[in-house]
Amino acid sequence: MNPENYLVLAAILFAIGTVGFMVRRNALIAFMSVELMLNATNLALVTFSRINGNIDGQIASFFVMIVAAAEIVVGLAIIVSIFRTRRSASVDDANLLKF
């Protein structure tokens, strides 16, 4: 099984996540797109680990998961607090820092 396929899959998933983050205005879906990009990166890291015959790629993927967990906690707390004050989960409505 050619490991290149996994990398192509990871690149496709990363691109799809980018589209989601740029296009969607629901903060939660944009956040999910970030998760998708992180997952794609993890897949690439695991594949690199297998290609190079080195466990370090899997360690990096493990740390990415830890950071993603912390990021989800803080990000969702921010979304909830913004929703509480502005009654909206749309990223268009959080515009107080504009201009």
Add this chain to the structure above:
Amino acid sequence: MIVPLVTGTAVAFWLLAPIIVLAAIGMVMARKPVHSALGLATVMVGLAVQYAAQQAPFLFAVQIIVYTGAALMLFLFVLMLVGVDSTDSLVETLRGQRLAAGLAAFGLGALLVGVMGNAIVEGQVVGYTPEVEGNNVQQIAYAVFGRWIFIFETTAALLITAALAAMVLAHRERIGGRLTQRRRALLRMRKYAEDGTHPGSGATPGVYARHNAVDTPALLPDGSAAESSVSTSLAARGDVVDAHRLAAATKWALDEIDGEEPVGDERQVLGTGPTARGEVDTAPRAEVGAGDERSEATAEEDAK
């Protein structure tokens, strides 16, 4: 004998890769956030299988437990808090943003694929030669608690900071004091002093009336109906038995005691005679009858 050319890894990849890509596209395109979360769950489980196929069983388990189990459930909880039906408006606020985003992402994907393809073609694939003896988990433990121990310990600070941040961000200051029992009592008495609202509990429906169903308002001793004894939602639906009809019997009896000529026929007023079920007041009587049936039904249910 034909040697099978397709390995389990290849099957897992070619079976799951289209599903993963489709679920990812669905995640981006879905209008409702819950559908997006479902798509993301599919992607994550599919990727977990890919990890398992790539000799990373530890990451397979962690992916399922941490991502699909914890992170996605957290997403769903927040979805419930923020409102499941908060659908995105699909109107473009910036003109041509979607096209530009699609083009940019396509370019990015092409670039990544090109770079990776180049790296793979140029470099050579090395077989997997573990540093230490043991299975995948033991090797990861050796690396995490050996070479990467400092980073691993730093993640503890990161996680604690994240937990504190979530607590601080989700914290809400209490604006007024706590509503204790004593305070409630004081408020009730103050209201009684100001506008005469009765501090005790209100009359229950059906008290002093002919039915004990919830749609029958209570009759006060003076013969008037207590409007507050019936649920306001029932009253809004129009399901309340007319209190004046029920009060009529009491009024009739009181009039008779006073020695005055009572208005109307006794049987008609009490709703027992044949005339009462006649043409005079068919509709209200039917309503009361419905109430009767309902109370009987509830009584039967209670008996059961």
